[in-house]
Amino acid sequence: MSDVERVLQQVDDELPKALERLFELLSIDSISTDPAYKDSCVKAADWLVEDLRSIGFETQRHATPGHPMVVGHQTGANDKGPHLLFYGHYDVQPVDPLELWNKPPFEPAIEDTEKGQVIRARGAADDKGQLMTFVEACRAWKQVTGSLPTQVSLFFEGEEESGSPSLIPFMEANKSMLTADLALVCDTGMWDSETPTISTMLRGMVGEEITITGPSLDLHSGMYGGPAINPIRVLTRILSDLHDDEGRITLPGFYEGVPEITAELREQWASLSQDGNEFLESVGLSTPAGEKDFSVLEQIWARPTCDVNGISGGYTGAGFKTVLPSKAMAKVSFRLVGDQDPVKIQQSLYDFIEARLPPDCTATYLTKDGSKATVMPVDAPAFRQAHKALSDEWQKEAVYAGCGGSIPVVGHIKQILGMDSLLIGFMLDDDAIHSPNEKYSLNSYHKGIRSWVRILDALSQDEAAT
Structure with missing residues (x-):
């Protein structure tokens, strides 16, 4: 077996323990918008510090005027590979209205649904479950090979759900600590439960x-x-x-x-077979009201x-x-x-x-x-390698997708640190982030870890990614 195959086997074997660790983090009510939960935010930051140290990251909690930042560093086996910075956030949205939850929001559990098993808890999808897919991928690499395949830094904030007031000053004051060759951001989703996605455009x-x-x-x-x-x-x-x-x-x-939408993108997006009328009918509408001659998907992603x-x-x-x-x-x-x-x-x-x-x-x-909008260089080697790694894991070609909204940290990473970001996430549209009964598919968590294992390996072998 190759190293990647052995690491993937480790992920499969250790999934129950990976779930236990995620549940520990999910049980911390780290609501950043409410001052009453300040100590809980510190507790979540400290939990991450200790967990990252346990797998070899040199990690510190950094105080800010608001909630703390967590930054960790670890070298990799390939000293010629790219230095990767992974960003995530450990804070969560408030749970109101509490009476609409079917179970306590900070008592995570596995539930059976018509679409398969899910992890039910506040923060399961946004962003603790996503964050931990990457941490667990790093853990599996260390357990099997004794090292990461390339140099990795981790950057976790605790104010994303409250406007990130400390983010820009912290990034500006710590450029040398945070600057790498490429940023990885796992705060996005998949096209559907079977189609992995790389978000390449943010409005x-x-x-x-x-x-x-x-x-x-x-x-x-x-x-x-x-x-x-x-x-x-x-x-x-x-x-x-x-x-x-x-x-x-x-x-x-x-x-x-x-910019004009390229023929290649139009073809790829058309292959997704989105029904624009059905999309609007789901919210009680029937007729697209945007620019004529553009599909609903094009209007949302590229116009x-x-x-x-x-x-x-x-x-x-x-x-x-x-x-x-x-x-x-x-x-x-x-x-x-x-x-x-x-x-x-x-x-x-x-x-x-x-x-x-x-x-x-x-x-x-x-x-x-x-x-400004953010457009990623999809022709760059790192994006091609990640695309192949995702496609290999999910056995379905990954999609380059636009994003109708904005992820401010991606712009800050570009403007302050001078880095492009690779946006890969495993949320689904029905995960109810910010709403009662938030969930995260167990399959998203499991295959998300496996996906990052493959991506780390792919990027470490591509010196041109730097």
């Missing part, structure tokens, strides 16, 4: 809270309706102008930097968007109050792709609004931090 974002002010106070519509400008009328007209009848966004220069996320103004309580409001407000967000520039789009939005303001109206803005 960026621009967010604005827009307030239109007209009269100096709310006015009686019987006395002022007609001659007095109504900020709601102004705001809704501006918002309606942001899209044309074909679903395209009308901001000047908005599509600068938006930019503009959405009104909230709107308010005037009287919204019970009954009627015939008032012309002094102010009207909307929250608008843009999802970005390719090389779209958040700063340019923000300025284009300001110019767009100002050009449509009538006399006696002003606009003010409250900005949400913007970020």
Whole structure:
């Protein structure tokens, strides 16, 4: 048997013990958003420190103004192989509403379902189960061969579910400790329960809270309706102008930097046979409302968007109050792709609004931090090797997928540490992350460990990955 085959056998034989360790971590209620759980977050960090030390990682808990970071390092058998940095987070979402859980959220257990056995607990999928797939892969390599196949560093934070306020300062202050050749991030999912996935595109974002002010106070519509400008009328007209009848966004220069979808990607995504109508029907809709000539999947993964996320103004309580409001407000967000520039789009939005303001109206803005989209170099050797390793393990060709949302740490890794990230995860769409009764497929956990075993081996043999 080759080393990889022996390590994979070790993973299979030791799965019960790997589950015991995961259950220990899942039983710690490390909710980062609630100060009442501060000690639990420290407890989870300390648990990881001790566990990593037990398999040879030089590991430290690092204090931050919030919850601690955990960083560990270990050399590998191939000193010419790439240095890999694996990122994960040990904090979890709150469990409210508690009454909707079928069992206590921090008492993990294996449950039988129609789709197979699952691990049921808060954090099972997001992100403790995912994090531990990599740790267990490292453990199996050490147990069988006495070393890792290449140099590995681990970076675990405890504030991902609360906005990561300490992340950027910590990364900037510890560049030399965190910089490697390639980052590995396991906070994503699979296309389906049988199809492994490498996420290669993350959309960026621009967010604005827009307030239109007209009269100096709310006015009686019987006395002022007609001659007095109504900020709601102004705001809704501006918002309606942001899209044309074909679903395209009308901001000047908005599509600068938006790449064409390659024929290869279109073909691969089409092979996934996503039913766009079924996707919408599952949430009570029937007709795609985005850009014409793009499939639903293409709209989500590879096209930019503009959405009104909230709107308010005037009287919204019970009954009627015939008032012309002094102010009207909307929250608008843009999802970005390719090389779209958040700063340019923000300025284009300001110019767009100002050009449509009538006399006696002003606009003010409250900005949400913007970020560029992230596009991974799928032609790089590391991505090709990981693709093959995943395909070998799952006996089904891995998919290069886009991601409709954003994973901020990936952008920070690129901007601060100058590294690309390989995004591989094993969550499923129905894992109920952030919701009651969160789960993680036992198969995802088991084959996730096996997948990382193969990926570590593949990357260690590819010096070009550096």
